[in-house]
Amino acid sequence: MAVLIADKRVLHADLDGDSVRAANGSMVAYTGKVEFKYASGGGGFRAAMKRGVAGESISLMTCTGAGRVYLAQDAMDVTVVQLSNDRMTVESEHILAITDGLQLDVQFSGLRGMTTGKGVATTTVTGTGQCAIMSDGPLIALAVTPGQPLVVDPDVYVAGTGQTQMSIISGVSWRSVIGEDTGEHFSLRFEGQGTIYIQPAER
Amino acid sequence: MAFESVNSKVVRAQISQQGAVLARRGAMLGYDGNVSFRPLAHAPGAGMITGESNKMMASEGSGSVLYGYRGLYVTVIVLTGDSLSVEADRILAHDASLQTSVEMIAQGGVRSAVRGAMTGQGLFTTRISGHGSVAVLSHGGTFPLQLSGQTVGVDPQAYVGHSGALQVDLKSSVGMRHLVGRGSGEAFQLHVSGHGTVYVQASEEKF
Numbered sequence: 001m002a003v004l005i006a007d008k009r010v011l012h013a014d015l016d017g018d019s020v021r022a023a024n025g026s027m028v029a030y031t032g033k034v035e036f037k038y039a040s041g042g043g044g045f046r047a048a049m050k051r052g053v054a055g056e057s058i059s060l061m062t063c064t065g066a067g068r069v070y071l072a073q074d075a076m077d078v079t080v081v082q083l084s085n086d087r088m089t090v091e092s093e094h095i096l097a098i099t100d101g102l103q104l105d106v107q108f109s110g111l112r113g114m115t116t117g118k119g120v121a122t123t124t125v126t127g128t129g130q131c132a133i134m135s136d137g138p139l140i141a142l143a144v145t146p147g148q149p150l151v152v153d154p155d156v157y158v159a160g161t162g163q164t165q166m167s168i169i170s171g172v173s174w175r176s177v178i179g180e181d182t183g184e185h186f187s188l189r190f191e192g193q194g195t196i197y198i199q200p201a202e203r
Numbered sequence: 204m205a206f207e208s209v210n211s212k213v214v215r216a217q218i219s220q221q222g223a224v225l226a227r228r229g230a231m232l233g234y235d236g237n238v239s240f241r242p243l244a245h246a247p248g249a250g251m252i253t254g255e256s257n258k259m260m261a262s263e264g265s266g267s268v269l270y271g272y273r274g275l276y277v278t279v280i281v282l283t284g285d286s287l288s289v290e291a292d293r294i295l296a297h298d299a300s301l302q303t304s305v306e307m308i309a310q311g312g313v314r315s316a317v318r319g320a321m322t323g324q325g326l327f328t329t330r331i332s333g334h335g336s337v338a339v340l341s342h343g344g345t346f347p348l349q350l351s352g353q354t355v356g357v358d359p360q361a362y363v364g365h366s367g368a369l370q371v372d373l374k375s376s377v378g379m380r381h382l383v384g385r386g387s388g389e390a391f392q393l394h395v396s397g398h399g400t401v402y403v404q405a406s407e408e409k410f
Contacts (some may be wrong), residue, residue: 009405028361029348029403072361072405075276076341179301 004130006078011071011096011132019064020070022097032067040122060095060104061126071097076134079197084128092123094133101129123134133159135199142196149191155202162194204339206270206279213271214279214338216296218262226270226296228258236266239267257291261299272294276344278402279336281364286332289339289364289402294367298335306330339363343405354396360407367399 002020005012009175010028013020021039033100063069072078078096081088100102105124125131133139135158144150144164151169160166169187190196206214214220216224228242243259262268271277272295280287282301297303306328331337339345345363356374365371372394375391395401 007346025358025407026351027356027358028405028407029355029357029401031348031353031355034356070348070403072343072348072407074408075404085210 004080004097004099004132005128005133006080008080008136009072009075009077011080012076013063013069013071015063015065015067015069017066018100019062019098020069020097021060021062022069023073023095024059026062026071026073026096027061027063027069028072029070029117030063030067032065034063034065034067034069037062037064047201059074071132073134076136077138077199078132078134079139080130080163081197082130083161086124086161087124088129088131088159088161089122089124090131090133091157094135095123095125096132096134098131099129102127102131133197135197136201136203137199138166140198140200142198144194144196146190146191146193149189150196151187151189152196153202154186154197155189156198156200157196158199159196159197160190162192164190164192164194164196166190205281206338208277208279209269211276212274213269214277214296215267215269216262216338217267218331219265219321220357223261223263223299224268224296225259225299226268227272227294228260230270230272230295231260231262232269232271234262234266234268236264238262238268239265239299240264257294257337270338272340275340275342276404277343278345278363279365280339280402281336282331282332283334285366286330287337287364287366288328288330289313289337291329292327293340294331295338295340297331298333301331301333301335301337304330304332323371339402340405341402341404342408345402345404346399346401350395351398351402352396354394355401356392356394357391357403358399358407359391360409361403361405362393363404365395365399365401367397367398369395369399369401371395 002016002018003014015034039060073096083102094129103126107122107124139158142150167189169189206216208216213232218224231240241263242263243261277295281361341363350369374392374394375390
């Protein structure tokens with residue numbers, strides 16, 4: 001079973017005759033015998049259709065073989081999240097690598113994507129395995145519990161696990177119209193039970 | 204006279220009458236003591252031909268100087284009689300007692316020429332040798348890969364430098380898939396083999 005270990009801004013993927021899927025072009029070095037092949041986002045024809053409609057641009061490659069692959073992109077911090085028969089939603093451009101036991105699916109994020117100008121889809125990772133996500137600065141995990149909703153800026157939201165419902169709060173008022181706004185037009189509000197991951201930089 | 208890391212992006216160098224420090228021009232952040240900065244003239248022509256030149260300055264006198272550049276990560280590499288090959292762009296500072304020379308990467312003739320052109324790396328690297336320390340710039344910090352006989356593949360954009368008796372070779376695996384835009388993004392790789400250390404950065408950004 002491939003093992004992912006995060007070392008600050010570099011991810012070590014130890015392969016033992018199996019494979020991991022990683023962001024296209026994210027290999028910085030490798031030892032051993034490893035092949036790199038383009039992989040589609042997975043999920044077959046239906047998923048491909050959804051990607052086409054949603055404009056989701058996740059492009060992955062498969063790293064197969066035995067050895068250690070060093071993965072990194074744009075000097076972003078790397079965090080490995082362990083999923084055991086679980087589900088996590090991640091902003092697509094923040095996925096660095098996933099192990100074999102996980103499936104990727106595209107999900108429409110509706111209004112949120114439109115307001116934040118990031119396209120209308122996010123990626124859902126389901127199954128058992130490890131998922132490496134990258135963030136501009138160290139990732140921060142914030143808990144959401146019933147009765148304790150969490151509000152975050154859409155530009156810092158990276159990923160979320162657990163059962164949470166998301167809604168959008170608009171901060172637009174007459175002040176925004178006259179140019180005296182705070183720069184916080186929209187916020188994401190999470191309710192339920194789970195963990196939300198944010199990065200300390202706005203995209 | 205090893206450089207002292209102030210944080211991951213700034214180093215402090217002690218400067219004495221015997222030990223001057225050469226640094227990238229404009230990389231001084233602050234200093235104390237009695238230090239003067241003098242631009243270094245290049246041997247005319249050399250830099251123009253190889254493209255492997257960088258405006259350097261000498262820090263002389265006595266005191267300590269802080270160096271940093273554009274918020275890039277700084278890695279201090281200590282040389283004890285061995286040599287380090289690194290691109291001139293990446294050198295932040297080094298002890299003046301170290302010898303630098305410009306050389307062709309890999310004695311491969313046409314092959315290395317192709318490599319330089321393909322990877323945008325240029326044909327020449329700077330070789331630093333002697334006893335002293337070098338501060339090397341990188342995007343995202345470097346990590347060393349120790350080699351003792353085996354081969355590692357390195358992304359040309361992420362390659363920072365190497366020291367020791369290493370052979371650097373460009374391998375390409377361009378196939379039909381790359382031509383139709385379905386490549387894995389790893390069409391070109393540097394295959395490094397031998398005994399020594401390769402320095403790799405956590406990003407594919409060149410500067």
